Amino acid sequence: MNKRLEAGWFQRAAWSVLLWGSLGLLAWVPFLYVAIRRGRGSDWGAFASFVVYECVTLPWLALTPEDADGDAMLGLVIILCLLLGTGMLLFALFDKRATGPAGYAAAPVAPQGSPYGYPYGR
Numbered sequence: 001m002n003k004r005l006e007a008g009w010f011q012r013a014a015w016s017v018l019l020w021g022s023l024g025l026l027a028w029v030p031f032l033y034v035a036i037r038r039g040r041g042s043d044w045g046a047f048a049s050f051v052v053y054e055c056v057t058l059p060w061l062a063l064t065p066e067d068a069d070g071d072a073m074l075g076l077v078i079i080l081c082l083l084l085g086t087g088m089l090l091f092a093l094f095d096k097r098a099t100g101p102a103g104y105a106a107a108p109v110a111p112q113g114s115p116y117g118y119p120y121g122r
Helices: 009-021 028-038 041-063 072-092
Strands: none
Touching: 009 028, 009 072, 028 041, 028 072, 041 072
16 A cells, blocks of 8 residues: 655645634644545544544633633644644645656656565575
């Protein structure tokens, strides 16, 4: 299961705008998209972590008294999760586009070694 999911900078920025535009309420959506498309365990783990983030921050926000100035820890958690999600979307989640000479897509690289022959001579 070695699926690649390539995205240009426009798509990465669009996912980040969704993240910030919803103030983190839809932070799980791009990670669900990647997990379904690529199907890696680490992608499902990232999706699950942002779902847990939603399940923790929404009740925390609802239980914060209205007459108080606000909860500084809640604000810090929200900002840190938004920054982490943006960093993952821009730099870590999507694979880089493989390009060869003159802009053509590069051919996939075969694994080193062959399944036949003397294995200790490699």
